[in-house]
Amino acid sequence: MHTEPLYRQLASHYLHAIQAGTLRPGERMPSVRVLMQRHDVSLSTALQVCRHLESRGVLEARPRSGYFVRPQARAGLAPASEPVAALPDPARYVGIHQRVSDIVARGQAATVHTNLSGASGAPGLYPTEPLKNAAIRALRQHPDLFGQGVPTLGVPEFRAVIAKRALAARMNLSADEVLITQGCIEALNLALRAVAQPGDVIAVESPGFYGLLQVLESLGMRALEIPTSPQTGISLEALELAAQTYDRIAGVVVVPNLQNPLGAVMPEAHKERLVRWCAAQGIALIEDDTYSGTHNDEAPLSALKSWDRDGGVIHCASLHKTLAPGMRLGWISAGRWHARVEMLKFTQSRPNEALSQLAVADFMASGAYDRHLRRLRVMLRDQREQLAEAIATCFPAGTRLSVPNGGLGLWIEMPQGCSSATVFDAALREGIRIAPGLMFSNSNRFDGFIRLSCGFPYTRALDQALRRLADVVRRAG
Amino acid sequence: MHTEPLYRQLASHYLHAIQAGTLRPGERMPSVRVLMQRHDVSLSTALQVCRHLESRGVLEARPRSGYFVRPQARAGLAPASEPVAALPDPARYVGIHQRVSDIVARGQAATVHTNLSGASGAPGLYPTEPLKNAAIRALRQHPDLFGQGVPTLGVPEFRAVIAKRALAARMNLSADEVLITQGCIEALNLALRAVAQPGDVIAVESPGFYGLLQVLESLGMRALEIPTSPQTGISLEALELAAQTYDRIAGVVVVPNLQNPLGAVMPEAHKERLVRWCAAQGIALIEDDTYSGTHNDEAPLSALKSWDRDGGVIHCASLHKTLAPGMRLGWISAGRWHARVEMLKFTQSRPNEALSQLAVADFMASGAYDRHLRRLRVMLRDQREQLAEAIATCFPAGTRLSVPNGGLGLWIEMPQGCSSATVFDAALREGIRIAPGLMFSNSNRFDGFIRLSCGFPYTRALDQALRRLADVVRRAG
Structure with missing residues (x-):
């Protein structure tokens, strides 16, 4: 369905190499002949690769010399x-x-x-057409859907798919630990309400997602803004220094992967250190993992939760950015706060409606989701x-x-x-x-x-x- | 679609008269001949009316005398x-x-x-089939639905239909005052968070909906349980006495119509007195109007909000009991707390998904909804x-x-x-x-x-x- 033509796949491959610096500005692009041999493609495909990159301003053609990597303005x-x-x-x-x-x-x-x-x-x-069709299929398969109460905690098939896909981010969750929420924002609300009280201090990234600051304001919690690097994310030194200097920190909220607005990805060593430090300090660690699916690289980014040993990390995520902005589908795995979060979700809004969960479970269980993400x-x-x-x-x-x-x-x-x-x-x-x-x-x-x-x-x-x-x-x- | 056969309509009419005491146990039911003349129906229909009521145990046939109202065990x-x-x-x-x-x-x-x-x-x-069809129509009419952000405050058509129907309960709302929520339970959460803080006292009916008590528990508020009559609802004397005796009451939550679990309906005079008393005391009055649509009588029950003059009444309701248990569709009209409730809804869960609102707006705008309610x-x-x-x-x-x-x-x-x-x-x-x-x-x-x-x-x-x-x-x- 969303399979890219071969020339686009190869163009992406070389674009990536150029962006990574493997091929530097001024360097010669492998010739059309090399491309044909190396990737076993036709002359026409090899030419398309180069012309596509030229049209994108990444390569420039030099008469009788072939294609060269163009100096990038950025x-x-x-x-x-x-x-x-x-x-x-x-x-x-x-x-x-x-x-x-x-x-x-x-x-x-x-x-x-x-x-x-x-x-x-x-x-x-976004794959609006197949999602629409999946929703229509779900309506036909469950004709009494609107006449029955909504399933507690979420639709089992959807929770199972989420748990299965979490494996790629090195998390080992069971479907029972996954609670479906109204987007990531409800997940963050539940997490904060579970670990902290009004007046408590929550450490956050700075700059950070303003939606989180609004949540803290509405819950009457105090924000401790921790300097955050565009390259490596939250400053662990600043966090540790703040913890020594100020009031007790009840929780830390971070976006470890592709932080909003910076786009920072925390290095693996930072992730591990943060999880261990929070565990040692008895501080709840809440991760918002909304953006991982937009990473350039297909290899999944690891979640903080993958280092969690004692249930101290609460994992929150959603499909709002990666699959369907028009669905409010998020989830939370709340570790040792699971029972409390379940209670809070029930009292706050009851379980989610089933339809979009059924449609997305159907879509995600097929290969269509991975093709979409690519x-x-x-x-x-x-x-x-x-x-x-x-x-x-x-x-x-x-x-x-x-x-x-x-x-x-x-x-x-x-x-x-x-x-x-x-x-x-x-x-x-x-x-x-x-x-x-x-x-x-x-x-x-x-x-x-x-x-x-x-x-x-x-x-x-x-x-x-x-x-x-x-x-x-x-x-x- | 849901049109009842004529004999069922007439049987309901007489059942109602019997339940209301207009026809008393032991009294003679109008004869088949009278029924034929009075309602301009065939002999067969008139007979069906009596036989139906007989089969239901409401009438008994006495040889050569006709049908009589049977003494009711209840x-x-x-x-x-x-x-x-x-x-x-x-x-x-x-x-x-x-x-x-x-x-x-x-x-x-x-x-x-x-x-x-x-x-x-x-x-x-519940009308699951027409709702399913309305949802499929909405998906076809809005092919990009899942690819676009959800509409702020709710789908305009749905909010307009809700505002229009509120007229029947003597409320004068504009669509702008109606905010769509995840069922009535989210509406109650938002109302309570808007008017009170943790530790504050909220007066509630006793016995009352346990879901409300769970919400108060999760928000750290205190419940003041006011004795409530199976006939006339919350005791205004007890409420007034409690207000004189104890801590300040921040809010009162009542189900004025068909209270759960009692089924009480507050008399009109009580409704008016409660609204005026709360206004005079500066106490927020929150009404949960979930059950009105299940009233035996087609004439709509009035809402507390219909007596509101200064924005002190927050009206919460849902379609969970009357139209679609499988949809999480509720709403809130928060009077003078509108802006605060809007902020809390945004930070708590963002606006609802559009699909079920579109489907229900379609269904409710037709005559099908009134036929369903009948x-x-x-x-x-x-x-x-x-x-x-x-x-x-x-x-x-x-x-x-x-x-x-x-x-x-x-x-x-x-x-x-x-x-x-x-x-x-x-x-x-x-x-x-x-x-x-x-x-x-x-x-x-x-x-x-x-x-x-x-x-x-x-x-x-x-x-x-x-x-x-x-x-x-x-x-x-």
């Missing part, structure tokens, strides 16, 4: 700044909801032709690279950017002196909506940043909008 | 006791979850052939009456019962000395599951009661099970 961008490893600010009650709501309301009220503020993809990224990864990577390349080409000097290996957004450090609040307003006047850095922390520390979605195909219209946005940033500097 | 039952109007116990932290969970777990572990413990109906009560009312009333009649016939002397005018259950006061805990266990051993009175209060005050579901057709098997249950109660006395 190579000229400095990576986003690393946080200064130091003692974080003390934990605070979060007061971000009003700020975020104002920004969202202004964004919604404006006439916007290019919306880069979100963190999900265009409908075309296509999603390639499309997102292409969109991300094209967006990064355009930023490198047209944003003002002093712009910094680390292009992550997955995720749905880019986190852009604007030249010194630019304010995301100003850029947000000025961009809206141009019909362009972005996510200002101000949303990603309780402090104003990230006012110099913006997040742009790479969930959309890089069209000519998007290119033009991006150039207008670059002018906005230039004027704001 | 007329011999005393109504359930009224609460002693006095000062309620002080508010307490709720500790009911463990008790309820144990009871539910034991019920689920047992081999049960007759489950009367629930408060929803058999699938046959059929549901008649079926539930018949089932309820048959169950009550059987209880009157076979339960031991000293059993008391007030048969409500709607709802999905009967609240039975067993003879002095019977414990619902004992009856629950003994009934389970017979393969019969019931809801023990112990579940409906934080105290043990209702251990002498059981709740039985009338959601199922009164079959021979059910009749036999009920007779066995009667023996269980007799032995427990």
Whole structure:
């Protein structure tokens, strides 16, 4: 269904090699003849590979010499700044909801032709047709579905599929440990309510997903913002220092893989160290594993939960970004808090409706899901690279950017002196909506940043909008 | 679609008159000839009316004299006791979850052939086929549904239909004030979180829906249990006395129409007085209006919200009992707490999935919904009456019962000395599951009661099970 043509698969293979630096700018691309022999493909396919990469701006043809790796504009961008490893600010009650709501309301009220503020993809990224058909099949197979109570904890087939797929991220869950929730956001609510009380301190990544800060605010918990690297994720040194210095930390929430907004992936050693440190300190560790499926690399990223030995890690995830933004399907494996989370889910919203679980269990049990994920990864990577390349080409000097290996957004450090609040307003006047850095922390520390979605195909219209946005940033500097 | 045959409609009409006491036991039923003239029906239809009522045990034929209203066994039952109007116990932290969970777990572990413990109906009560078709239509009309984010606050068409239907309960809501939730239980959570903090006192009906007590427990709030009459609902005197005597009450939660488990309907004067008293005291009033659609009478019951003048009433409802137990569709109109509830819903679970809202909006906008409700009312009333009649016939002397005018259950006061805990266990051993009175209060005050579901057709098997249950109660006395 979503099987890529052979030339696209090979093009991806070489694009990957170029991005990884295996083939460097200026180096010669293996010749068409080499490609034919090496991959056992026709002349036409080998030529298509090179022409595709040329059309994408990755290769350039030199007369009578063949194809060469083109110098990438993004190579000229400095990576986003690393946080200064130091003692974080003390934990605070979060007061971000009003700020975020104002920004969202202004964004919604404006006439916007290019919306880069979100963190999900265009409908075309998702297998809407087969999911629709799976839902219709489920309705026909279960004619009394709407006349019967919903299954406790979730639909067994769906829970079984989730447990099975967790194996790839090195987790060993049984279906009984998987509780289906209303998206990852409900899973995070349940996790926090299970491990902490109002007033308690929760350590979070900074910058981090504003939705989590809003949850903490609504639960009356205090956020301890831990500096987080665009490369390696949460600073373990800063976390440990904060734990020694301040009030007891009741829980830590991290996105270990393709963190939002940074796109950081924690190194394996960091993951292990964090799990062990939390276990030793008796601190609950909550992971939000929403983005792993968008990784460039097909090899699955490991979950923090895979290092869990005593049930101290709560794993939360969803299909919102990787399969179906229109379904509210998340889940939680709550380790030693399982019974409490089960109670809280029951009292908070009862089990989820069955239909979308049945449809997705059907889809995920087939090979269609893996084919979809392969296509999603390639499309997102292409969109991300094209967006990064355009930023490198047209944003003002002093712009910094680390292009992550997955995720749905880019986190852009604007030249010194630019304010995301100003850029947000000025961009809206141009019909362009972005996510200002101000949303990603309780402090104003990230006012110099913006997040742009790479969930959309890089069209000519998007290119033009991006150039207008670059002018906005230039004027704001 | 659900149109009843003419003879059934007439039979219902006369059954209603008999139940209302317009035709009394021993009185003569209008003759076949009178029925023919009065309703302009054939001899065959008029005969079917009488024979149907005879087969249901409502009429008896006397040779050469015609049909007479049969003395009803349930007329011999005393109504359930009224609460002693006095000062309620002080508010307490709720500790009911463990008790309820144990009871539910034991019920689920047992081999049960007759489950009367629930408060929803058999699938046959609900229009599963047209709802399934509406869902398939919605999927075809919105092919990208699963690929797009879910609509904020809920699907506009569904919110509009809810607002329109609220007019019948004398509420004047705009669609903008209706926020779609995961069933009524999420609506109650949001309402309580909006008006109160952990530790605050919430007044509730006693006996009352155990799900609400579990919500209070999970939110760390204290329940002030107010004595509640099987006839007129919550005791306003007891509520007022408690407010003068104890800590400040942050909110009151009531089910004004067909309260669970009692089936009480608050008189109009009580509804108005409660709304005015709460407004004067500055106490938030939360109403759970889940059961109104099951009322015997087609004339809609008024909502507390219809007396609200200053936004102090929060209206919560769902379609779980009246349309589709398999959908988690509820809603909330939060009056002056609207913005806070909107924020809490967003942070707690994000907006609901669209599909079931689209399907139900389609179904409710047609005449099919009213036809369904008429059929549901008649079926539930018949089932309820048959169950009550059987209880009157076979339960031991000293059993008391007030048969409500709607709802999905009967609240039975067993003879002095019977414990619902004992009856629950003994009934389970017979393969019969019931809801023990112990579940409906934080105290043990209702251990002498059981709740039985009338959601199922009164079959021979059910009749036999009920007779066995009667023996269980007799032995427990």
